[in-house]
Amino acid sequence: MKIKQVILRHLKLDLLHPFTTSFGTEYDKDFILVEVKNEDGLSGWAESVAMLDPLYNEETVKTNWHVLEDYLMPIVLKNEIQHPDELFEKYFAHLRGNYMAKAAIEGAVWDLYAKEQNISLASALGGDRSTIDVGVSIGIKDSIEETIETIGERLEEGYKRVKLKIRPGWDVELINRVRQEYPDIPLMADANSAYTLDDMDRLVALDSYHLMMVEQPLAHNDIIDHADLQARMKTPICLDESIHSVEDARKALKLGSCKIINIKIGRVGGLTESRKLHDFCQANNIPVWCGGMLESGVGRAHNIAITSLPNFTLPGDTAASSLYWAEDIIEPEVTVQNGTITVPTSPGIGYEPSIEKINKYTVYSRTYRA
Numbered sequence: 001m002k003i004k005q006v007i008l009r010h011l012k013l014d015l016l017h018p019f020t021t022s023f024g025t026e027y028d029k030d031f032i033l034v035e036v037k038n039e040d041g042l043s044g045w046a047e048s049v050a051m052l053d054p055l056y057n058e059e060t061v062k063t064n065w066h067v068l069e070d071y072l073m074p075i076v077l078k079n080e081i082q083h084p085d086e087l088f089e090k091y092f093a094h095l096r097g098n099y100m101a102k103a104a105i106e107g108a109v110w111d112l113y114a115k116e117q118n119i120s121l122a123s124a125l126g127g128d129r130s131t132i133d134v135g136v137s138i139g140i141k142d143s144i145e146e147t148i149e150t151i152g153e154r155l156e157e158g159y160k161r162v163k164l165k166i167r168p169g170w171d172v173e174l175i176n177r178v179r180q181e182y183p184d185i186p187l188m189a190d191a192n193s194a195y196t197l198d199d200m201d202r203l204v205a206l207d208s209y210h211l212m213m214v215e216q217p218l219a220h221n222d223i224i225d226h227a228d229l230q231a232r233m234k235t236p237i238c239l240d241e242s243i244h245s246v247e248d249a250r251k252a253l254k255l256g257s258c259k260i261i262n263i264k265i266g267r268v269g270g271l272t273e274s275r276k277l278h279d280f281c282q283a284n285n286i287p288v289w290c291g292g293m294l295e296s297g298v299g300r301a302h303n304i305a306i307t308s309l310p311n312f313t314l315p316g317d318t319a320a321s322s323l324y325w326a327e328d329i330i331e332p333e334v335t336v337q338n339g340t341i342t343v344p345t346s347p348g349i350g351y352e353p354s355i356e357k358i359n360k361y362t363v364y365s366r367t368y369r370a
């Protein structure tokens, strides 16, 4: 593969509804869209899931731009590769961290690779599902009543499980009321690292509500305290923030820190490592599901492709475009029917980025040539 040109764009999309987690409220979405072009003018696309502020993890739009421009892009423009796996495994291996930046350019190369092979990204990754089951992530609201109403709407739309964001003070009472209203729905909670072991009793109290799992209750970089908590809790712990690699997962399983893993392509440095993490979890009987980062349609398309792998046995967070955006930047938009998304079979990500819409939301862009 020969990459002739890379275009970085900083896009800004307004969220239809503010999204509140334990770390803050998002009103809009700033992200870097990466386009790589080969000599035939064929384009591969991906987006970085790093946010404007370092609240979920330490990466930001600006750190990603710097790392992409000064380190990753020169590598991609200089070296001819046979397969996208080489990027993460060989060319990016000496560069520490910066997972989301690496994933953004690697993902664009994966899309281009699949298009050059004339196969879907899902098949290029070895995925074999024709449809995937999806759930929805519901942010922290002003009241429990409002949350219950929103859950009702999402269930009506067919979503296969509901994830509620929690934080200290918005947890046991919330889940208790939701369970009174919806005793049997597939339900889980995501704390985004809002608790410590001092909150053990409050977290263990969640065991009474047969949740599918509790996601990342403790520190973003912890696997030790999570092991203590998992030993005390019946509810499976799912790790999100703490897992950046197969190695992290291996250590977490060794300690007993979790029973489920959320795979986010950006958090682990790309599709190559996501697939390896998937395979490792499959071999160790750990179910996985695909997390979300309020992506535009381009990121959503990548999530759909990776979710077509067989060990993604739990519904993920890839909901319909229309829950987030007045207008998405891909055609068609991502739609959900009866809680499922049809995995596209056309080449690459299988959704067409609209240049017209992309231009409309681009704040700044720069083109780099080989």
Ligand SMILES: O=C(O)CCC(=O)c1ccccc1C(=O)O
Binding pocket: 056, 136, 137, 190, 192, 240, 291, 292, 293, 294, 295, 317, 319
């Ligand atoms: O709807 C989505 O894209 C998932 C939303 C979500 O839960 C989330 C959004 C932003 C940052 C972190 C997370 C998370 O899964 O922890």
Ligand SMILES: [Mg+2]
Binding pocket: 190, 192, 215, 216, 240, 241, 262, 291
């Ligand atoms: Mg999470």
